[in-house]
Amino acid sequence: MAKITLNNLSHSYVSNYTDADLVLRDVNIDWKDGGAYALLGPSGCGKTTLLNIISGLIKPSKGDILFDDKNVTSLNPVERDIAQIFQFPVIYDTMSVYENLAFPLKNRNLSDTEIDSKVREIAEMLELTSTLGNRASGLTADGKQKISLGRGLVRSDVNVIMFDEPLTVIDPHLKWILRSKLKELHQKINRTMIYVTHDQTEALTFADQVVVMHEGQIVQTGTPVELFEKPKHTFVGHFIGSPGMNILPCQIKNGQINFAGQEIQSNSNIKKNNFQKTQLGIRPEFINFSDKGIPVKIKRVSNTGRHKIIDTECSGGTIKILSNASKDIPSGSAYINFDQKYTYVYGDDWIIE
Amino acid sequence: MNKTINQKAWFFVVPVFVLVAFNAAIPLMTVVNYSFQETFGNNVFAWEGTRWFKQILLSERFHDALGRQIAFTFIILLIQIPLGIGIALTMPKKGWGVPVCLILMSMPLLIPWNVVGAMWNIFALPDIGFLGYSLNAIGFDFNFTQQPGDAWFTTILMDVWHWTSLVVLLSYAGLNSIQPAYYQAAEIDGASRWATFRYIELPKMKKVLTLAILLRFMDSFMIYTEPFVLTGGGPGNATAFLSIDLVKMALGQFDLGPAAAMSLIYFFIVLLVCWVFYSLMMKNEVKS
Numbered sequence: 001m002a003k004i005t006l007n008n009l010s011h012s013y014v015s016n017y018t019d020a021d022l023v024l025r026d027v028n029i030d031w032k033d034g035g036a037y038a039l040l041g042p043s044g045c046g047k048t049t050l051l052n053i054i055s056g057l058i059k060p061s062k063g064d065i066l067f068d069d070k071n072v073t074s075l076n077p078v079e080r081d082i083a084q085i086f087q088f089p090v091i092y093d094t095m096s097v098y099e100n101l102a103f104p105l106k107n108r109n110l111s112d113t114e115i116d117s118k119v120r121e122i123a124e125m126l127e128l129t130s131t132l133g134n135r136a137s138g139l140t141a142d143g144k145q146k147i148s149l150g151r152g153l154v155r156s157d158v159n160v161i162m163f164d165e166p167l168t169v170i171d172p173h174l175k176w177i178l179r180s181k182l183k184e185l186h187q188k189i190n191r192t193m194i195y196v197t198h199d200q201t202e203a204l205t206f207a208d209q210v211v212v213m214h215e216g217q218i219v220q221t222g223t224p225v226e227l228f229e230k231p232k233h234t235f236v237g238h239f240i241g242s243p244g245m246n247i248l249p250c251q252i253k254n255g256q257i258n259f260a261g262q263e264i265q266s267n268s269n270i271k272k273n274n275f276q277k278t279q280l281g282i283r284p285e286f287i288n289f290s291d292k293g294i295p296v297k298i299k300r301v302s303n304t305g306r307h308k309i310i311d312t313e314c315s316g317g318t319i320k321i322l323s324n325a326s327k328d329i330p331s332g333s334a335y336i337n338f339d340q341k342y343t344y345v346y347g348d349d350w351i352i353e
Numbered sequence: 354m355n356k357t358i359n360q361k362a363w364f365f366v367v368p369v370f371v372l373v374a375f376n377a378a379i380p381l382m383t384v385v386n387y388s389f390q391e392t393f394g395n396n397v398f399a400w401e402g403t404r405w406f407k408q409i410l411l412s413e414r415f416h417d418a419l420g421r422q423i424a425f426t427f428i429i430l431l432i433q434i435p436l437g438i439g440i441a442l443t444m445p446k447k448g449w450g451v452p453v454c455l456i457l458m459s460m461p462l463l464i465p466w467n468v469v470g471a472m473w474n475i476f477a478l479p480d481i482g483f484l485g486y487s488l489n490a491i492g493f494d495f496n497f498t499q500q501p502g503d504a505w506f507t508t509i510l511m512d513v514w515h516w517t518s519l520v521v522l523l524s525y526a527g528l529n530s531i532q533p534a535y536y537q538a539a540e541i542d543g544a545s546r547w548a549t550f551r552y553i554e555l556p557k558m559k560k561v562l563t564l565a566i567l568l569r570f571m572d573s574f575m576i577y578t579e580p581f582v583l584t585g586g587g588p589g590n591a592t593a594f595l596s597i598d599l600v601k602m603a604l605g606q607f608d609l610g611p612a613a614a615m616s617l618i619y620f621f622i623v624l625l626v627c628w629v630f631y632s633l634m635m636k637n638e639v640k641s
Contacts, residue, residue: 055537077537086537087534088534103542104542107543148538151538152541
């Protein structure tokens with residue numbers, strides 16, 4: 001078990017790199033021992049690279065990795081004592097389930113009795129006991145993924161367990177089961193876990209702290225609630241939430257926000273305006289219909305069962321509104337208000353607080 | 354679902370049927386025909402029953418040729434399969450080295466068989482060939498035209514040179530299809546290089562290796578052109594493998610009956626070994 005610190009980490013896959021070649025730029029992370037963390041971002045944002053750097057499969061171009069304040073940057077995965085579960089299940093086809101689970105321990109020269117007790121304990125935890133004697137290649141995808149997970153869990157010296165989109169090949173109805181199993185395991189064994197995913201539901205349900213990545217940078221680290229209520233970057237705004245945050249162009253004059261010809265009150269404290277572009281961010285959840293306010297035209301109402309998503313248009317652009325399914329929605333023209341507490345101004349995509 | 358019954362559709366099969374008949378079935382049946390009869394030319398045939406089969410199966414000459422053939426195939430498989438896998442493992446996975454290696458590896462496969470035989474014949478000649486001359490110069494008494502051991506050595510070396518590439522290319526393709534995550538997982542599990550090979554690379558190469566072994570078995574078991582040009586089966590009968598012996602019997606001695614019986618026995622051995630080997634390899638596949 002270990003706390004993990006990343007200092008000014010940058011990486012490029014080419015050796016003579018320029019700034020444009022960086023897939024990770026200036027990543028700084030401080031993770032507590034025993035926490036559950038998620039790296040969230042779209043494909044190509046650098047999250048898998050970051051994970052492979054932490055596990056030691058890739059050496060970073062710049063920066064340091066510390067496990068419990070010990071610099072491990074130059075160590076390989078075995079020396080770092082980490083476990084990693086990959087996107088698709090990696091199992092040793094010719095071995096039985098038991099041999100698969102015992103493999104990492106055998107390589108570390110543990111005695112047979114030690115191996116046996118450890119393997120049986122983990123098999124019990126993962127509900128694999130009845131299949132221990134079977135050939136691993138005959139199991140279903142979720143069973144195989146459990147074996148991959150089990151190979152990480154059998155080792156008691158593991159500093160951190162890393163998951164690289166581990167539920168990609170699992171059937172939807174089993175995803176829930178496996179995900180809650182993971183959460184339960186985390187509470188039981190209390191090891192640091194890092195979970196990489198592009199699926200916000202997976203990240204938000206698994207992790208205490210979610211790190212949102214965008215184009216090789218960390219744009220925000222926070223609890224699921226923080227990410228939802230106060231996105232630090234417009235990317236977090238529209239990546240998290242369904243539908244995402246409304247990001248609307250606005251003008252700032254004399255400390256006042258002007259949007260669609262109206263003066264808007266926000267939670268941002270605008271002192272100066274030296275930005276190339278300024279935008280207003282408001283989540284669809286925090287917009288209400290009213291007697292007066294911003295005039296909009298209702299374009300479309302879609303009912304998802306629990307919510308209604310309303311597409312509206314005003315002179316400032318299109319605005320999505322989320323409202324309770326039981327509420328009546330005005331048709332044609334209406335007026336809307338933004339909840340000041342959840343309205344933020346973004347200067348060049350970063351929040352103004 | 355109702356099946357449509359249309360007997361006329363059989364006509365569509367006729368061209369294939371005729372083609373197969375003329376290029377396989379009829380020639381094969383001619384051989385079968387010869388194998389049960391004695392002929393003195395002029396289309397005069399006399400029924401002999403299974404005499405030729407008994408004669409071949411009991412003849413020392415056939416036993417010797419078969420023994421040499423099995424030994425040859427066994428030795429070249431024993432060398433070529435591990436060597437091929439070994440070379441494939443050391444070949445670069447990316448960069449400019451990939452096309453260079455692939456082209457170098459393909460070269461021997463592109464050379465016509467009789468050219469390979471002629472090349473090695475000259476190469477190994479003790480008085481003028483580079484290999485033969487060099488071996489003698491450093492103190493070996495090497496002469497493949499007179500000493501059976503040297504003839505075997507040269508024939509095997511030639512076959513290894515000619516055909517190991519095929520095993521390399523197949524193994525390389527198999528190795529390249531392994532996802533990097535398998536290697537990463539093995540690294541994390543603390544697997545040694547040997548364990549990575551034994552539990553990841555070898556099982557993942559199983560299908561291409563089955564193919565490689567089958568192809569190399571068939572080709573080497575039926576080898577004719579190269580040893581014919583290199584040694585002509587000699588010295589004596591030292592390198593007279595089945596096919597060389599067969600041609601000697603059929604065209605040299607014009608013993609068509611026994612030669613036909615031997616062809617059929619030869620054919621059934623190849624068929625049987627391939628079938629047994631393939632079913633054994635695939636049996637595990639079905640189970641898992």
